[in-house]
């Protein structure tokens with residue numbers, strides 16, 4: 001199909017709204033979340049070349065197992081923020097390339113696992129009892145009973161490789177069918193295995209000779225490609241049957257075909273293949289047609305319920321990501337526990353604002369002013385100090401620090417590529433979890449402080465109350481303001497009449513004041529400044545004004561020239 005023939009979803013317009021491409025069948029349940037905000041295109045039968053030519057216009061891409069999201073596609077995807085896999089396996093996405101380009105890859109880690117486990121059991125029973133062969137025979141007018149004698153599964157041994165989400169469900173169902181379940185998974189929890197009545201063994205050599213049925217539930221990765229080939233099949237019982245509802249390639253298809261033909265493996269139930277549909281003349285195609293094989297066209301996740309689940313899961317994440325938030329199931333970022341996620345979300349906003357405030361207030365001042373090559377401390381105190389996975393806060397800081405100095409306004413910085421961008425810009429961030437007791441003046445549940453660790457200049461602290469973020473310290477002053485909109489920060493001597501003078505200048509230029517906060521010296525600094533052995537200095541203060549309207553150079557100069565004003569900065573947050 002020609003790219004120009006791609007029809008927009010009904011109701012969408014050719015507006016400037018962000019665009020989402022969905023080249024595969026995805027349940028409409030989740031799409032309803034997206035259509036009010038984005039233009040959605042759902043072309044059918046898109047070729048690899050067509051995908052490559054149209055991908056630059058899209059901000060989101062939602063796929064299942066058929067679309068190959070290669071490094072070339074990702075390199076061309078200039079506007080893409082997210083690849084959402086409406087399912088589990090991401091072996092059709094070059095996740096590493098996505099990471100390099102700062103594109104978030106999300107999936108639905110558990111939306112279809114019941115469907116996949118049930119399909120495994122469907123194939124197990126179908127293979128054990130010759131259900132498809134009996135059906136075929138009857139349709140053709142036959143009544144073959146003695147030829148199609150099956151085998152019971154009760155009392156038999158089910159071997160599982162990969163005791164993850166699907167594997168564990170299959171294990172429980174197997175136990176329910178009266179099977180003995182033995183599993184091999186180097187990363188599985190022995191406690192969870194024991195609680196599901198599964199015997200864990202440490203290697204394939206121990207597992208394979210025992211099993212009557214073997215099923216694999218690992219992802220397809222380098223270490224699981226051809227996991228079961230000729231040497232492994234040779235160690236299995238002649239009566240054993242194998243199942244694959246994971247990925248084509250975890251069994252070597254040629255070796256499996258040979259073993260079934262030789263009668264050293266009794267049969268197979270296969271849902272997935274190295275090429276889908278199987279390439280003409282391939283071992284996969286021969287397996288699909290084999291009378292000892294029951295084959296389905298990658299139906300593991302194809303239930304109404306699973307498709308609703310995965311669609312809702314990934315569309316919700318696409319919405320969050322395209323609106324600037326954090327996803328719950330990013331594949332190319334470490335998992336954040338849901339309770340951590342809830343706690344972190346408002347702090348993500350706070351830290352981004354602090355970073356942006358920092359750059360606008362301090363960058364370009366003196367030899368240490370430039371951002372590149374600087375080292376920062378990001379200090380977490382209170383409850384936040386107990387959260388170890390603060391990667392979103394790190395990303396938010398890099399985004400905030402770079403937002404006012406990059407063409408993209410920091411929009412290209414995300415949880416996935418923040419480290420890379422920080423490295424490129426020579427920014428070093430030390431995250432410090434200050435767990436030692438109640439910090440000075442910590443009246444908030446959590447306090448975050450950003451300071452330049454390589455110079456005395458620049459310190460900002462902030463906290464969150466409800467969902468509102470506040471700055472509680474700026475320079476050596478104890479403040480209290482919401483970092484939002486255009487702010488005028490005036491450093492001045494704390495003399496009477498200052499406020500009126502500044503208000504007069506702004507009023508003259510038609511600039512409205514939304515709020516004003518006068519920040520006094522922090523207590524410790526003040527005590528030092530007025531220490532008995534020191535000459536009393538004139539007290540300084542910061543005036544933070546939230547304003548409406550543009551502050552031009554003329555206004556800035558006038559404010560700067562006013563008596564008692566030490567410096568003026570305008571920040572946009």
Ligand SMILES: NC(=O)C1=CN([C@@H]2O[C@H](COP(=O)(O)OP(=O)(O)OC[C@H]3O[C@@H](n4cnc5c(N)ncnc54)[C@H](O)[C@@H]3O)[C@@H](O)[C@H]2O)C=CC1
Pocket residue numbers: 087088089090109112113116161162163164165166167184185186187188217218219220223224245246247271272298299300301302
């Ligand atoms: N046919 C279909 O329609 C569907 C297929 N799947 C596939 O099922 C597979 C498993 O999915 P989940 O259970 O959700 O994944 P999961 O990540 O929860 O579990 C995978 C398990 O494999 C284990 N593993 C990794 N390498 C291993 C190795 N070399 N030897 C033994 N164990 C190893 C891991 O420790 C983990 O416990 C995926 O490949 C997924 O794509 C999932 C849903 C539907």
Ligand SMILES: O=C(O)C(=O)COP(=O)(O)O
Pocket residue numbers: 064065066086087088089090112298299300301302
């Ligand atoms: O979720 C998975 O890993 C699957 O294999 C399901 O694939 P599908 O979305 O049905 O193309």
